[in-house]
Amino acid sequence: MRNICVKVSYDGAGFNGFQSQPYGRTVQDEIEKAIKHLTGEDIIIIGSGRTDAGVHAMGQVFNFHTSSTIPTVRWAIALNTRLPKDIVILDAWDVPNIFHSRRSAKRKTYRYSIDLGKFPDVFARSYRFHHPTKLDVVAMAEGLAYLVGRHDFTSFTSIRSTKPHHVRTVYEAYFEREGDALHMYITGNGFLYNMVRVIMGTLLWVGQGKLKPEDMKRILDGKSRALAGPTAMPHGLMLVNVEYGDPYELTEPPSAAVDDEDDE
Known part of the structure; x- marks a missing residue:
């Protein structure tokens, strides 16, 4: 076999x-x-x-x-x-x-894309969330930085999550501009149900001035979904990459580096 x-x-x-x-x-x-x-x-x-x-x-x-x-x-x-x-x-x-x-995976990277143009790009509208009003991207990037590291992400997952715990490690997270497109890249050892979309929805509030960048830490520490912003639309989200160690070096069952199945 x-x-x-x-x-x-x-x-x-x-x-x-x-x-x-x-x-x-x-x-x-x-x-x-x-x-x-x-x-x-x-x-x-x-x-x-x-x-x-x-x-x-x-x-x-x-x-x-x-x-x-x-x-x-x-x-x-x-x-x-x-x-x-x-x-x-x-x-x-x-x-x-x-x-x-799943259990052998070491790192996963997602990208969430926003179209900042006055009008939506007809060729990209299926892959970017259109947000025509101005966003403070510097503040959004500052807020995103608070999520890097090992944290309990209860505030940034759906209340329908059935996972035994919500602790995950985010290795890196950053924004990248490409013309009218703004991409958020986030890499971690695993992601919870709607986690990236809730993070993006909350960061949009930061970009709109409804929240301050440091509020991301307050929301994270609060461990309550009610503290965070809305869940961003699904069509802007992309699973970019899944990384593994050398599978030929496996000598025993993997220890579930990604300990719960992703539900993004």
């Missing part, structure tokens, strides 16, 4: 999230149907995390076990010919049987 790891990108607009669920079209269902068509196997793929309805991915990762003898170098091409156009497999490679795309 082989264990194959795959990197996939998708436009989340037409999906009810990544993970399979009773209702609505999902990325996982489409991929599993393609594998079934290709190999005849009923396989359940293991995603590095879940993305919510409308959220996109440049570099989602999943793995699956298969008895197929299809050469690894052929998997991406073979699956892409059987997948809808809003899903594209970017790469596939063999990993040890012990490898688990």
Whole structure:
């Protein structure tokens, strides 16, 4: 039995999230149907995390076990010919049987994009939240800096979160300007349900002058969702990358560096 790891990108607009669920079209269902068509196997793929309805991915990762003898170098091409156009497999490679795309992950990076133009960019409007009024980006960046480090992010997750704890580590977080686009990049060991979107919604209040940058620390320390701002729209969010150590160095089951499944 082989264990194959795959990197996939998708436009989340037409999906009810990544993970399979009773209702609505999902990325996982489409991929599993393609594998079934290709190999005849009923396989359940293991995603590095879940993305919510409308959220996109440049570099989602999943793995699956298969008895197929299809050469690894052929998997991406073979699956892409059987997948809808809003899903594209970017790469596939063999990993040890012990490898688990979620538990073996070390770091994940998300990007949230805002369109600051007077009018929305028609070619980017599906991937950026349009905010035509002026934002204090310097204040937003100052507020964002308070979130770097290991913290309890209860204030920045949905009240519907079912995780046993809300402690996560943010390794780096920053803003980057690209023309009329403002991108927030955030890298951590894991993310809670709606965490990046709540952070972005709260930072928009900072940018609008409704909150001060230092209020981000007060909100963080308060450990209450009621203290934070609104949840930003999903279409501005992108899972950029999932990073791993060398999977061939794994000699025992991974210790869940990302200890709870992502729900962004």
